[in-house]
Amino acid sequence: MRENDWTRVLGWPGYKVGRAEIDEPAKRLKPWVRRKRGNKRLICSGCGELVSAIAEIYEREVRDLPWSECRTTVVVELYRLRCPRCGVKAERVPLLPSKAPFSKRFEDAVGLACESAAARRVALQFGLSTNTVRAIDLRYLQRWSESRRKPALRNMGVDEIHLGKKQKFITVVSNLDAGESLWFGQGLKKDTLDDFFEKRLSPFQHNAVQAACVDMWDPFRQSIEQWLPKCRIIYDKFHIMQHANAAVDEVRRAEFFRKGGAARTVVRGKRWLLLSRWVNLSTQKKRQLNALFALNRRVMKAYLLKESLDRLWNYTYEGSMLRYLKSWIDQLRWQRLKPMEKLADMLLNHLEGILNYCRTKVRMGVVEAVNGNIKALLRHGRGYRNLNYLLLKAQRLAATRTEFVAFQKAA
Ligand SMILES: [Zn+2]
Incomplete structure (x- = not known):
């Protein structure tokens, strides 16, 4: 091979290959x-x-990237300048964007591999340690993040996500129009969210936020009211149904606790069934639930109440939504279902925010999707001790998914 050909294979603009060493048995090229x-x-x-x-x-x-089957290490001549x-x-x-001993295109290949496989797998594929792969992936994501346009924030979501025993809860701010997470903060206090508004957004941006989908959690409401003068707070379906599910679960536990023996075995392991929506269950699962309901009317009643609350968001006119909610609360009378009554009180105390659903045009499904994205990442990858890494990962996941959808539509 002539020198010239090596240079063409290398393909680095402005650089040429002087000589090359080949270690054939070890399949290494230098x-x-x-x-x-x-x-x-x-x-x-x-x-x-x-x-x-x-x-x-x-x-x-x-x-550098492998040349055919050879692992390739490039020795580059560089200058220190005065x-x-x-x-x-x-x-x-x-x-060579970083001080680490890898070329940019090598890091890009590793980062790309990390988009569809766990770091451990990628480490095996490239013959690197898992920690090195994570460090490369982080730089790859940072470069991507710096190079892209950041979408404006008009409709935001605020969420809480449980990371694990050590890191506990984090506050997640997301951009609902872009469908991606924007910021993570440690804890769930008013200070946590204040920190985001104060350090990450300008006064101009504060004024631009029109709506926020949040859980019925007072510290978040207080922070939003203090910082975002034009923002409407929406207590959205996703968050409210989480409370409804928790109430059904509380009823289940209370009933289950009182009964022993045979009843206990029927109820055991049915928690997730009660959290599922009836329409999503297979015939067999429906039968299992019916067996449980035959045994305990109160659990059934709680389940049906949760199912009917779900239909609240079929209404897009304030008046009809309010009427439906009132009739739902009327059904609770004489049922003696304490957790459901508590839920009803909570809904009445946050009525304006629930009805705000009818007054804004926010893509509601996004709240759940963004949340699901992060949870999927947490399930598949182990050890996101670096919150910034997790955030970039979630953003990249959201961005590549939308790109993929856009591509499908064009085709
Ligand atoms: Zn300089």
């Missing part, structure tokens, strides 16, 4: 790479300005 003679643009990595004075020439070894502004600094090379 090309030495230098700047082409005409390539004189030297840019300081400190300030990004052109610099002409060279302080030193040195070599760096970076892992910058009049920054002093002695390394030159900036677009193909």
Whole structure:
């Protein structure tokens, strides 16, 4: 192979291959790479300005994409510059964006692989440690995030997600129009959300937020009212139905506790059945639920009440929504279902925010989708100790999914 051909295979603009070492049994390739003679643009990595004075020439070894079956390590000749502004600094090379010993295109390949496989799998595939793969993936995502346009925030969602025993709960702010998470904060306090409004949004952006879908959680309401003067608070279906499910579960536990023996075995393991919607259940599962209901009328009543509350959002006119809610609450009378009565009180106390559903046009399903995205990530990847990494991962997942949908539509 002629030198010239090596350079063409390398494909780095402005660089050429001087010589190459091939270790055939080990399948390793090591090309030495230098700047082409005409390539004189030297840019300081400190300030990004052109610099002409060279302080030193040195070599760096970076892992590059494999050339055929060979694992390839490129030895690149680089300059340290004498910058009049920054002093002695390394030159900036677009193909080598980080100090880690990998080329940009190698990191891109690893990052891309991480989009559809767990870090452990990718580590095996590339012969790297899992920690190295995570570090590369993080840089890949950061570069992607810096390069893209950030969508404006008009309709936001505020959520809580349980990360685990150690990190407990985090507050998740999402952009409902873009369908992606925007920010994570440790804890669920008013201060947590205040921090986002104060540090991440300008006064102009505060004014631009029109609606927020949140849970009926007072600290969030207080923070939103303080920072977003034009924002309508919506207590959305997703969050309210979570409370309804919790109420059904409380009834189940109370009933179950009183009874022993045979009844206990029928009720055991039926928790998720009670949390599912009737229409989503198979015939067999419906039969199982019916067996449970035959045994306990109160659990059945609670389940039916939850099912009928779900229809509240079929109404898009305030008056009809309110009428339906009142009739739903009337059904609770004489039932002696304490958890359901508590839920009814909560709904009455947050009535304006529930009816706001009729007064705004927010894509409601997004709240649940964004939440589901993060939970899927948490299930598949282990150890997101770095919240920023988890956030970038969730954003990338949301962005690639929409790109995929857009592509499908065009085709
Ligand atoms: Zn400089």
